[in-house]
Amino acid sequence: MFKTVLIANRGEIALRVARTCRELGIRTVAVHSTADRESAVVRFADESVHIGPPSAKASYLHMPSIMEAALRTGADAIHPGYGFLSEDPDFAEVCQTHGVTFIGPPPHVIEKLGDKALARRLMAEAGLPVLPGSTGAVNGLAEARKVAERIGYPLILKAVAGGGGRGIAVVRAADQLTQAYRETCAHARAVFGDERLYIERFVEDARHIEVQVLCDRHGGAVHLGERDCSVQRRYQKLIEEAPAPNLPDELRQQMCAAAVRGALAVGYVGAATFEFVVSSDGSFHLMEVNCRLQVEHPVTEMSTGIDLVREQLLIAAGRPLSVRQEDLAPRGWSIESRVNAEDPERNFAPTPGLLTEFMPPGGPFVRVDSHAYPGWLMGPDYDSLLAKTVVWAPDREQAIARMDRALGEFRVEGQGLRTTIGFLREILAHPAHRAGTHTTGFVAEMRTETAAVRGGPGS
Template sequence: MFSTVLVANRGEIAVRVIRACRELGVRTVAVYSTADRDSSVVRLADEAVHIGPPQAKGSYLSVPAIVESALRTGAQAIHPGYGFLSEDPDFAEVCEAHGIAFIGPSPRVMQQLGDKAAARALMAEAGLPVLPGSTGAVASAAEAKEIARRTGYPVILKAVAGGGGRGMAVVREPGGLVHAFERTRAHARAVFGDERLYLERFVEDARHIEVQVIGDGQGTTIHLGERDCSVQRRHQKIVEEAPAPNLPVAVRDALCAAAVRGAEAVGYVGAGTFEFVLAPSMDFHLMEINCRLQVEHPVTEMITGVDIVREQLLIAAGQRLSLRQEDVVRRGVAVECRVNAEDPERDFSPAPGRLTEFVTPGGPFVRVDTHAYPGFLVGPHYDSLLAKTVVWAPDREQALARMDRALGEFRVGGEGVRTTVGFLRRTLARPEFRSATHTTGLIGA
């Protein structure tokens, strides 16, 4: 096992990784921007290194600053968390070149799967079902129109380098395609530095189901079951649950088998997620593959008892997976709600400010992953996630009752600060969600 791990991230996920390291007896190094000088991450880590200004480009996205910090502090490995550099093959390659273990898949695999258009083709070769659409990046609006004509409307345009729900546009009729193509391409260029788009058929009334996989690179690849992530705003998840409700056993088994087959096809090492779109007919198609830890990994941990971050660390250190597929037993139901510093009444716009009050819920089978505290400044520079509230119960009805109780215990105050707590409670009370007949259109409906 490593003696020292640098955590190249911030917020709740950095806290999560530090805690897993501590339980393994591993020393941790945090990196922080000026804005995060007083963060929980800095307080928890054994050592902390200032790497730049609040703007992520000069700090959490600065490969030289992070690698230099690792070398200077004697870190043998870097855990990237999610977001920022977590799916950057160039970063993983630089780590490798400096003799630092990157806790994630190899640069080669990230390169293959990070290009979402190329990943579609690769997974189709492996026998996974993919949606009709372009076989690679679309060169022009005229080409997009021709592919959409063959595919049939509605279609969705996606940034090849996209993620986090950004860089997407649904087009329902031919007249809107050219404008959507140019707008989405400009957005992708500005946000990801890569303007390439691909196109695929958009499935109406769909559910978003994903499968957690882990491979150790030594012959063992397993899945930890599926999660339903259909409750989204602007293509970004805000409620996740495991297992997916109202999912026939045969479909569940087929989804999980497809994910493992895809992971094995590329020699996937570490934790990853295969995301699928599920039609009302129960036909499913691969959307994309995330080569990192997911925000919603706690719901899988809660129903399996598997510490996914611990497994990531052990695998990166050269150890085998601590369990095989037959060892994975799922019990009960877990639900996660993302409490964001956003104003739902203003189209979920960020609502930053200094927290004067921050009291999280507790009680049996309630887990809160957070980096916030009274006095913490919710700034404008980063993601608005304040806390992930996760509950477990023997069945879905009890889990939803427990989640409503937990959300009701949240106390968050501060000038200008608004949260999604009330919105989440109203969403979970909606008849479509309670009956598990909801789709990705729930919030827009």
């Protein structure tokens, strides 16, 4: 096992990784920007290293600073968390070159799956169902029009290097394509440094279901069941749950088997997430594969009893999988709600500010992953995630009640700070959510309903 792990991330995920490392007796090194010098993980870790100014490009995305910190502190492995460098094949290769283990898949696998268009082709070759669309990145607007004529509308434009719900545009008619294509190219170029797009048919009233997979270096692979991530706004998730409600067992088994098959086809190592779209007719198609831990991984941990970070560390150290497929039957029901420093009344605009009060909920089967504390400044430099509240219960009805109770217990106050807590509770109480019939369009529909009741326009 590793002696020292450097955590190349920040916020709640950095603290979450550090906790598992401590349980395994592994020394931890936290890196931090100037803005994060008083962060929770800096206080918790065995050692911390300043790596640059608040700008992510000059700190958490700056490979030379992170590698220098790893070598200076004697780290024999780096855990990238999620976001930042977690899916950067160049970073994984740099780690390899310097003799530091990258806790994730090999560089060539990240490169294949990080290119969403290439990943789509590889998964189709492995027998996974993919939506009708372009065979790779489209070469300009003229080719985009040809693909659109072939597959029809509505369609969705996606950045080849995209992720996190960014670099996406839905096009519902031919007269919208030109503007949408140009705007999405520009957005992809600004955010990812790569303007290439690919095209897929857009599925209305769909569900977003993902499957968690673990693979070792010895050809072993298991799935840990599925998660429903359909409650989202602007393609970014708000509430996730495991298992997925009202999902037929046969469909569940097919999706989980497809995810394992896809992982083995590319020689995957570590934790991967296969994201699927499920149509109203019960058919499913692959959207993408994420080469990292997901924000919503705790719902799978709660429903299976498996510490996914521990498994990542064991796999990266060369150990075979510590769990067998027959031992991984999910139990009960788990739900995660993302508490963000955002204002739902202003289209979820971030509301950075100084936290004057932060008291998370507790009680039976309630878990809160957070880096926040009273006196912590939620600055404008990073994402707005304050805390992930996760609950477990024997069934879905009890899990919803427990989540509502937990969210109601939260006490968060700050100068100029608003949170999504009230909005999350509205979602939990909505009849469509309680019935488990919601789709990815649910939040937009719900906001339209609310606006109609209040007599104002939807946002």
